[in-house]
Amino acid sequence: MIYSFENLLHNISDLLKKKDYRKVKEILSPVEPADIAEMLYEFQPVTRVLLFRLLPKDLAIDVFEMMEGPEREELLHHSTDEEMREIIEEMSDDDRTALFDELPAKTVKKLLLQLSPDERKVANTLLNYPDDSAGRIMTPEYVDLKEAMTAEEAIERIRKNARSKETIYTCFVLDSKRHLKGVVELEDLIMAEPHTFLSSLMDEPIYVHTQTDQEEVAQLMSRYDVQAIPVVDREERLVGIVTFDDVLDILEEEATEDFERMAGIQPVEESYMDANMFTIARKRFMWLVICILTETITSTVLKKYSFALQSVVSLTFFIPLLIGTGGNAGTQAATLVIRGMTLGEIEWKDIWKVIARETITGLMLGCALAVLGLGRAYMLGTGSGVAITVALAIIAVVLLGNLAGAFLPVIARMLKIDPAIMSGPFITTIVDVFGLIVYFEIARYVLVL
Amino acid sequence: MIYSFENLLHNISDLLKKKDYRKVKEILSPVEPADIAEMLYEFQPVTRVLLFRLLPKDLAIDVFEMMEGPEREELLHHSTDEEMREIIEEMSDDDRTALFDELPAKTVKKLLLQLSPDERKVANTLLNYPDDSAGRIMTPEYVDLKEAMTAEEAIERIRKNARSKETIYTCFVLDSKRHLKGVVELEDLIMAEPHTFLSSLMDEPIYVHTQTDQEEVAQLMSRYDVQAIPVVDREERLVGIVTFDDVLDILEEEATEDFERMAGIQPVEESYMDANMFTIARKRFMWLVICILTETITSTVLKKYSFALQSVVSLTFFIPLLIGTGGNAGTQAATLVIRGMTLGEIEWKDIWKVIARETITGLMLGCALAVLGLGRAYMLGTGSGVAITVALAIIAVVLLGNLAGAFLPVIARMLKIDPAIMSGPFITTIVDVFGLIVYFEIARYVLVL
Numbered sequence: 006m007i008y009s010f011e012n013l014l015h016n017i018s019d020l021l022k023k024k025d026y027r028k029v030k031e032i033l034s035p036v037e038p039a040d041i042a043e044m045l046y047e048f049q050p051v052t053r054v055l056l057f058r059l060l061p062k063d064l065a066i067d068v069f070e071m072m073e074g075p076e077r078e079e080l081l082h083h084s085t086d087e088e089m090r091e092i093i094e095e096m097s098d099d100d101r102t103a104l105f106d107e108l109p110a111k112t113v114k115k116l117l118l119q120l121s122p123d124e125r126k127v128a129n130t131l132l133n134y135p136d137d138s139a140g141r142i143m144t145p146e147y148v149d150l151k152e153a154m155t156a157e158e159a160i161e162r163i164r165k166n167a168r169s170k171e172t173i174y175t176c177f178v179l180d181s182k183r184h185l186k187g188v189v190e191l192e193d194l195i196m197a198e199p200h201t202f203l204s205s206l207m208d209e210p211i212y213v214h215t216q217t218d219q220e221e222v223a224q225l226m227s228r229y230d231v232q233a234i235p236v237v238d239r240e241e242r243l244v245g246i247v248t249f250d251d252v253l254d255i256l257e258e259e260a261t262e263d264f265e266r267m268a269g270i271q272p273v274e275e276s277y278m279d280a281n282m283f284t285i286a287r288k289r290f291m292w293l294v295i296c297i298l299t300e301t302i303t304s305t306v307l308k309k310y311s312f313a314l315q316s317v318v319s320l321t322f323f324i325p326l327l328i329g330t331g332g333n334a335g336t337q338a339a340t341l342v343i344r345g346m347t348l349g350e351i352e353w354k355d356i357w358k359v360i361a362r363e364t365i366t367g368l369m370l371g372c373a374l375a376v377l378g379l380g381r382a383y384m385l386g387t388g389s390g391v392a393i394t395v396a397l398a399i400i401a402v403v404l405l406g407n408l409a410g411a412f413l414p415v416i417a418r419m420l421k422i423d424p425a426i427m428s429g430p431f432i433t434t435i436v437d438v439f440g441l442i443v444y445f446e447i448a449r450y451v452l453v454l
Numbered sequence: 455m456i457y458s459f460e461n462l463l464h465n466i467s468d469l470l471k472k473k474d475y476r477k478v479k480e481i482l483s484p485v486e487p488a489d490i491a492e493m494l495y496e497f498q499p500v501t502r503v504l505l506f507r508l509l510p511k512d513l514a515i516d517v518f519e520m521m522e523g524p525e526r527e528e529l530l531h532h533s534t535d536e537e538m539r540e541i542i543e544e545m546s547d548d549d550r551t552a553l554f555d556e557l558p559a560k561t562v563k564k565l566l567l568q569l570s571p572d573e574r575k576v577a578n579t580l581l582n583y584p585d586d587s588a589g590r591i592m593t594p595e596y597v598d599l600k601e602a603m604t605a606e607e608a609i610e611r612i613r614k615n616a617r618s619k620e621t622i623y624t625c626f627v628l629d630s631k632r633h634l635k636g637v638v639e640l641e642d643l644i645m646a647e648p649h650t651f652l653s654s655l656m657d658e659p660i661y662v663h664t665q666t667d668q669e670e671v672a673q674l675m676s677r678y679d680v681q682a683i684p685v686v687d688r689e690e691r692l693v694g695i696v697t698f699d700d701v702l703d704i705l706e707e708e709a710t711e712d713f714e715r716m717a718g719i720q721p722v723e724e725s726y727m728d729a730n731m732f733t734i735a736r737k738r739f740m741w742l743v744i745c746i747l748t749e750t751i752t753s754t755v756l757k758k759y760s761f762a763l764q765s766v767v768s769l770t771f772f773i774p775l776l777i778g779t780g781g782n783a784g785t786q787a788a789t790l791v792i793r794g795m796t797l798g799e800i801e802w803k804d805i806w807k808v809i810a811r812e813t814i815t816g817l818m819l820g821c822a823l824a825v826l827g828l829g830r831a832y833m834l835g836t837g838s839g840v841a842i843t844v845a846l847a848i849i850a851v852v853l854l855g856n857l858a859g860a861f862l863p864v865i866a867r868m869l870k871i872d873p874a875i876m877s878g879p880f881i882t883t884i885v886d887v888f889g890l891i892v893y894f895e896i897a898r899y900v901l902v903l
Contacts, residue, residue: 035658037660037678039677039678039679160644163644164644164645167641167644167645168645173641173644174623174640174641191623191640191644192616192622192623195609195612195613195616195622195640196613196616196617209484211486227699227702227703227706228488229486229488230488230699232681232698249681249698250676250679252702253676253679253701253702253705254676256702256705256706256709257676257705257797260705260709261793261797263713264712264713264716264789264793265789265790265793267713267789268785268786268788268789268790268878269782269785269786270786270789270790273790276794276797276799277790277791277793277794277799277800277808278794278799278800278804278807279799282811282814282815282818283818285790285811285815286815286818286819289783289786289815289819290819290822292782292786293779293782293783293786293819293823293852294823294826296778296779296782297775297778297779297823297826297827297848298826300774300775300778300779301775301826301830303771303774303775303778304771304772304774304775304830304834305834307770307771307773307774308768308771308834311767311770311771314763314767314770315767318760318763318764319757321756321760321763321770321773322752322753322756322757322760323753324756324770324773324774325749325752325753325756325773325774325777325886325890326746326749326750326752326753328774328778329745329746329749329752329777329781329882329883329886330742330745330746330749332778332781332879332882333718333741333742333745333879333882333883334738334742336717336718336878336879337717337718337719337738337741337742337879339717340713340714340716340717340719341714341717341719341722341726341734342726344710344713344714344726345725345726345727348706348710348725350725350726350727350728351726351727355727358727359726362731362734365731366731366734366735366738369731369732369735370735370738370739370742373739374742374743374746377743377746377747377750378746381750381753385753385754385757403742429717429785429878430781430782430785430786433778433781433782433882434778434782437774437778441774
């Protein structure tokens with residue numbers, strides 16, 4: 006069940022004050038690791054370490070695996086080498102790799118030395134795979150079976166090894182050279198007549214390579230609804246598995262990256278509150294600079310057309326309204342197209358359909374909004390010339406925004422860049438520049454300047 | 455393994471031309487349902503139905519569950535009542551509910567009548583739960599056990615019922631009144647000494663209610679890494695379960711909704727290519743209108759300050775650059791804050807920290823960008839007065855953008871609205887209005903107008 010977090014926190018604090026550690030232990034042992042991890046954040050480092058020590062060892066490791074980078078580092082910092090060694094040794098391999106990725110190289114070196122030779126070997130191998138690759142996030146703790154085994158023998162083997170494995174629900178059939186021959190679900194083993202051979206129970210495996218990008222791994226797993234996917238090396242030998250709990254983390258991580266890219270922010274590793282302010286500023290700076298440099302073009306444009314602005318001052322009044330509307334339409338279109346590409350709803354063959362769709366919706370929206378602009382211009386008493394100019398310009402910039410929003414992500418995809426890079430801010434800026442030129446050309450024509 | 459999609463498609467088309475249906479069957483039977491579903495889209499409706507009919511029944515149902523709304527509807531449309539009845543009857547309950555959600559009410563009525571009484575009863579119950587609630591997405595196909603059973607008996611019961619269940623890996627212990635007493639993992643049953651009673655093997659269940667929102671269900675499941683979560687009614691009786699494959703779909707759906715909201719688009723149900731253009735235009739229209747109406751304020755502002763614009767024309771040149779930069783900074787800040795809230799990284803107690811952070815980063819970025827603005831102004835030969843005005847204004851608008859981006863989502867959260875509603879377009883517009891006022895006030899002060 007879900008504990009009332011406040012109550013839990015309250016009780017524990019009380020008991021700590023009373024130094025009734027036995028009771029604390031008693032209360033915490035049935036609590037979910039994720040909840041304990043969250044609770045630990047609420048206490049001062051020293052208390053945190055104390056509480057952590059009160060946890061039964063297995064629980065302590067689960068809790069540790071649930072904690073965030075900085076807190077883990079600090080917790081390790083406050084523990085004795087022996088405690089540290091125990092935690093690291095017992096962590097599951099994939100979580101350990103994730104931890105080492107966060108820790109400073111110095112600490113990692115030190116920790117690696119504390120591991121048992123076998124665990125150290127594993128840890129080193131995993132750390133050598135590229136970031137965000139299947140190899141980096143996989144765990145070698147899988148159940149391996151042989152084709153010649155019967156269902157009965159297989160279940161027996163699973164019984165013997167289950168505890169040390171990440172999952173026993175999906176098992177992997179290997180030949181003598183550890184090549185992946187097939188996968189078999191525990192469900193099928195249980196349902197099967199005991200003497201059936203695995204060769205007749207196993208399925209064709211869906212697998213990835215150690216180099217495969219984690220996003221692709223997640224997409225395959227959700228596409229084929231598999232709870233564990235095998236990872237093979239260049240020689241097609243099974244070296245590890247990625248399980249569904251990893252997939253959830255990956256999908257969340259990748260979504261966050263896209264949100265950031267689409268807002269013109271380079272992906273930030275840490276969570277918002279943990280991240281250093283200078284880091285965030287740096288991640289935001291680049292796109293702001295690119296945009297402001299592009300925007301400087303607008304000053305040139307305005308200077309070039311200042312004759313028009315001087316003869317018809319009221320043209321100025323509508324500049325923000327115009328470019329704002331175009332930018333908004335562009336952001337909308339870009340988001341729809343980029344998301345469609347990410348989800349694989351939009352493919353190459355659809356490109357022209359997409360352009361057509363955005364052109365038509367652009368015209369529909371543009372005309373509808375133009376009416377508002379027209380009315381507004383009359384209200385300001387600018388005279389019908391300017392009013393018509395504004396109305397036409399609105400149609401033009403909304404169309405422009407839609408096309409920029411549709412084309413730029415496509416071009417990015419062509420250049421093999423993540424389309425999400427074509428962020429709202431960037432598109433808004435592009436639309437500002439071209440929107441103004443269109444506006445003044447229309448003005449020159451309508452108002453004969 | 456993953457099939458070369460093009461080859462598959464090519465072979466099938468050839469064989470269809472040759473009318474060698476036996477071979478088609480042979481080739482398709484080992485192919486993953488997801489791949490067959492995708493392949494079907496590539497053929498004309500008639501061929502699609504023909505191919506679908508060639509599939510072995512079980513595979514056909516899996517494939518059907520993988521298909522998208524419109525294609526499914528059309529396939530049902532082309533099948534005989536008997537074929538239709540078979541498919542619908544055999545579908546798993548949660549997928550059937552999802553299908554009925556997509557189909558026109560008339561069709562649903564017709565289909566419901568074709569179902570066997572039991573299945574119809576289930577379908578009707580599920581359809582009565584609110585949209586996006588746990589009740590709507592759950593399936594009643596779970597394994598129920600009793601506390602008094604031994605591990606051995608439990609496994610026996612699982613063997614008997616496995617085929618009709620969504621999962622057998624997580625089982626649910628109920629009392630005589632079907633109240634949820636605990637959950638037990640198949641892993642623990644297999645590892646346990648055969649005569650152990652479930653009462654000593656089961657864990658405290660993490661559960662949700664039929665009314666719980668699907669997003670909350672997904673968050674709980676990923677937080678506690680559970681592969682199936684029980685759903686109980688008001689009387690705490692177990693009525694269904696939600697499994698991890700549903701979670702993946704929910705997370706993707708919710709992320710898409712957030713992307714759309716943050717771009718000022720009301721969530722679109724269908725995928726981009728399936729959605730009707732007028733629907734999309736309608737979903738985009740509202741925010742564009744809100745923004746353009748807000749933007750009209752900028753015209754008033756500019757009119758009010760036209761005296762300044764007339765005396766110093768060059769002030770006009772920097773309007774797009776200024777408000778653009780402010781809007782971009784605002785979009786960045788808003789995205790970071792909104793995403794932080796969605797992921798639960800930012801909580802109430804952090805609000806002031808967030809404001810502080812955005813103020814500081816705003817000043818840092820503002821000052822850095824001001825230098826560029828200053829340089830640009832000199833290049834255009836506007837004289838130092840305007841240059842200084844522009845530089846100061848840039849600092850002001852970037853700060854303004856950051857604060858708008860930090861505050862508006864917080865306010866939305868206070869009003870119990872999804873913070874994602876504070877979209878980039880809206881924030882850009884707000885910043886346009888206030889940015890201009892700030893700009894001209896600075897100008898008045900610096901240039902003594």
